[in-house]
Amino acid sequence: MPNMDPKKHEMPTQAPEVRAHNFMEVALGYEESVAVEEANRCLNCKTMPCVTGCPVNIHIPEFIAKIRELDFEGAYQIITKTSSLPAVCGRVCPQETQCESKCVRGIKGESVGIGRLERFVADYHNAHSTGTPEIPASNGHRVAVIGSGPSGLTCAGDLAKKGYKVTVFEALHLAGGVLVYGIPEFRLPKSIVQKEVDTLKALGVDVETNVVIGKTLTVDELFEMGYEAVFIGSGAGLPNFMNIPGEALKGVYSANEFLTRSNLMKAYKESPDTPIMKGGKVAVVGGGNVAMDAARTALRLGAEKVYIVYRRSMEELPARKEEVEHAEEEGIEFRLLNNPVEILGYKNPDDPRDPKNGSVIGMKCIKMELGEPDQKGRRRPVPIPDSEFVLDVDVVIMAIGTSPNPLIKNTTAGLEVNSRGGIIVNEDGLTSRVSVYAGGDAVTGAATVISAMGAGKLAAKSIDEYISNK
Amino acid sequence: MYKILTKKSLNPTVTMMEIEAPLVAKKAKAGQFIILRVDEEGERIPLTIAGTDPLRGAVKIIFQIVGATTEKLNHKAEGESIEDFVGPLGMPTHIEGLKKVCVVGGGVGCAIALPVAEALHAQGTEVTSIIGFRNKDLLILEDEFKACSDKLVVMTDDGSYARHGNVTVPLKEMLDEGEAFDMIITIGPLIMMKFVTLTAKPYGVPVTVSMNPIMIDGTGMCGGCRLTLLRDGERVTKFACVDGPDFNGYEVDFDEAMMRGRTYFDFERKSHEKICNLFKGV
Numbered sequence: 001m002p003n004m005d006p007k008k009h010e011m012p013t014q015a016p017e018v019r020a021h022n023f024m025e026v027a028l029g030y031e032e033s034v035a036v037e038e039a040n041r042c043l044n045c046k047t048m049p050c051v052t053g054c055p056v057n058i059h060i061p062e063f064i065a066k067i068r069e070l071d072f073e074g075a076y077q078i079i080t081k082t083s084s085l086p087a088v089c090g091r092v093c094p095q096e097t098q099c100e101s102k103c104v105r106g107i108k109g110e111s112v113g114i115g116r117l118e119r120f121v122a123d124y125h126n127a128h129s130t131g132t133p134e135i136p137a138s139n140g141h142r143v144a145v146i147g148s149g150p151s152g153l154t155c156a157g158d159l160a161k162k163g164y165k166v167t168v169f170e171a172l173h174l175a176g177g178v179l180v181y182g183i184p185e186f187r188l189p190k191s192i193v194q195k196e197v198d199t200l201k202a203l204g205v206d207v208e209t210n211v212v213i214g215k216t217l218t219v220d221e222l223f224e225m226g227y228e229a230v231f232i233g234s235g236a237g238l239p240n241f242m243n244i245p246g247e248a249l250k251g252v253y254s255a256n257e258f259l260t261r262s263n264l265m266k267a268y269k270e271s272p273d274t275p276i277m278k279g280g281k282v283a284v285v286g287g288g289n290v291a292m293d294a295a296r297t298a299l300r301l302g303a304e305k306v307y308i309v310y311r312r313s314m315e316e317l318p319a320r321k322e323e324v325e326h327a328e329e330e331g332i333e334f335r336l337l338n339n340p341v342e343i344l345g346y347k348n349p350d351d352p353r354d355p356k357n358g359s360v361i362g363m364k365c366i367k368m369e370l371g372e373p374d375q376k377g378r379r380r381p382v383p384i385p386d387s388e389f390v391l392d393v394d395v396v397i398m399a400i401g402t403s404p405n406p407l408i409k410n411t412t413a414g415l416e417v418n419s420r421g422g423i424i425v426n427e428d429g430l431t432s433r434v435s436v437y438a439g440g441d442a443v444t445g446a447a448t449v450i451s452a453m454g455a456g457k458l459a460a461k462s463i464d465e466y467i468s469n470k
Numbered sequence: 471m472y473k474i475l476t477k478k479s480l481n482p483t484v485t486m487m488e489i490e491a492p493l494v495a496k497k498a499k500a501g502q503f504i505i506l507r508v509d510e511e512g513e514r515i516p517l518t519i520a521g522t523d524p525l526r527g528a529v530k531i532i533f534q535i536v537g538a539t540t541e542k543l544n545h546k547a548e549g550e551s552i553e554d555f556v557g558p559l560g561m562p563t564h565i566e567g568l569k570k571v572c573v574v575g576g577g578v579g580c581a582i583a584l585p586v587a588e589a590l591h592a593q594g595t596e597v598t599s600i601i602g603f604r605n606k607d608l609l610i611l612e613d614e615f616k617a618c619s620d621k622l623v624v625m626t627d628d629g630s631y632a633r634h635g636n637v638t639v640p641l642k643e644m645l646d647e648g649e650a651f652d653m654i655i656t657i658g659p660l661i662m663m664k665f666v667t668l669t670a671k672p673y674g675v676p677v678t679v680s681m682n683p684i685m686i687d688g689t690g691m692c693g694g695c696r697l698t699l700l701r702d703g704e705r706v707t708k709f710a711c712v713d714g715p716d717f718n719g720y721e722v723d724f725d726e727a728m729m730r731g732r733t734y735f736d737f738e739r740k741s742h743e744k745i746c747n748l749f750k751g752v
Contacts, residue, residue: 171556171689172687172689173507181687210554210555211493212556212557215497215557215558216497216556216558217493237690238690238693238709238712241696243707248696248697248723248726249729250733251733254693256692257686257694260686260691261686264686272511273512273513273539274686358732405689405690406712407712
């Protein structure tokens, strides 16, 4: 008999006043007994609507059934049939708009906590598994994967399981892509990403760091080296700025730079080699998950006050609800319907060599109201005349999206991109070049970890079919 | 890990190393740069490539000991390794079709100017080099410049060697005398490149400058290396790592670049002191 409680079991978290000052994970994960109780809320629907909401089609009711049977390792095996990064997805997937949005229990109450259960299963496996995965028999074919973010790792994992010899090329010194440079430790511990990468290596995948495709090697050279297919999962690229006065001042960061300094370069540590501006008052411009990550990172680095400045209202905020709630609980102040028009810098009138010159001393904003809906149906923000005011801040972080990186496009003849610079692919993930596939943010522009994984998965399937039928 | 094949001190504050990085050595062109990390947890710093030997898989770097990372790098011995070394990054210097070029280098910037002068010389361009240093002790690469230049002028700020004064003095003289350079390529401190550009302006000679801003990934992801160009009255943001490091000197907002370059001045000074004290204790 299923548990008919309309509410899902709450995720235990670190108390807001405690976690606002540390980089340890916010959500602590279900205990075994709670996981089993939550699994009991699943009705095991025959039609499995939840599975249709999952970009990688995890067999959700099946793995939940295994939890009910207390066979947690069995549950893990079902998830890994289709997902190569369960511990990551259980943490950062927007389940509320995917699998959980289709859950029948969500009609008269809250959906089953599918994401929380996935995380529980993955963490159980990571804590208890001792065996290394069996290396599949080689089929003698070699595939190159560019980028070790979610799409690249997924594509590499799926191909390796089919016996392909896969090499992943990573531009940075550490594998993981956005999972290591972008998403902060308190939301996704780096040890978990490392474990996922190690699992792939155990499957026989080679990871070559410090190789920039488009610079160190080109796509054409990869084919000359004997790779039969190439998957491009190079991620999103250059950060966007607003093109308002003052964006070059000292103390203005892109979210990419701020998060990379803290996450990848460990600037949050006691005495790091890589500097970052800590403390003071911080404004983060933007309303997506990246903006929430940057704001909460700034807070943990010791900021006395952190603002999210967003030009629309709470309803339009694109970040996950859970992240917004966590940010609010931690004391981040939302300045909604505000839009920056200028960043103000210090200038000592008597001393042009004053080291403080050029430091941020405030951000001038204008108040907005919502007007007519735009093409996407979102109400367009319109400035209210003469409503400018100055927000007193020392650091400004721009979290307003990215534009695709041109390095691979510029060095790969015949690779077509769209007007925004995203690589064009067909329904199989194939680009305009034979045997070159692509997926993730390099194709779609900034999106989610799981959609990138879905694209990596699709490309792996297409590459397998292509090489098998050659 | 990347092995240090050779190490040589050029003067008390400038060191030359050859690093084993065959893929980089095969591809690198004059004007491009690499990013390195000395050790685990180390910061990523960009250094322009000072030369390559593809047969030995060697990439030459020349660096001034200015901060914690370069201090740590300088403490590495020949035969030891550094953690990370990635490149070649950025666009090569455009030298095709140039007939007569003036290369102006300042201080450790001469290390980067040299491969450009050599590449120009190799393609048959007439090369005039002007290299400047604060004093005689800091002089580097004079013989190497002599070998690839049709004309070489050495300057010291204090007059302790060769001609007294800064690099703009002979440049202005040459321009006054009607030297018809197709291009002036200048590499050195921002303030020097700014004044080389200002010196050339009345004569309408194109100036290419090599920018070396703060950078993290070097591949077009973080945006830390952004600088502002003034183009047709508009302010345009560019990224030194993918759009540069070379830019049209007349377009660069040098004052802003200098201001941004001092962002972590205090931090860098303190961490350099800390590292120096650490090595003293060894």
